Amino acid sequence: MYVCICNAIREKDLRCAARRLCGDAEAVYAAMGSKPLCGQCLEEADDIIAEEVASSCMSRAA
């Protein structure tokens, strides 16, 4: 599933990048060589990134 239609960013690619990078959706997009265009995806992208960060922290604590 695409999270960002403008940049053709798939959810799985965003999750993978979020595990390696720091920051919000705009920062992760920039690290992926993209930038928001219409901006409609940013709230969902931030939620996905937050899920990955939380999941990563929980696995480190275990």
Ligand code: FES
């Ligand atoms: S859908 Fe991501 S910038 Fe437009």
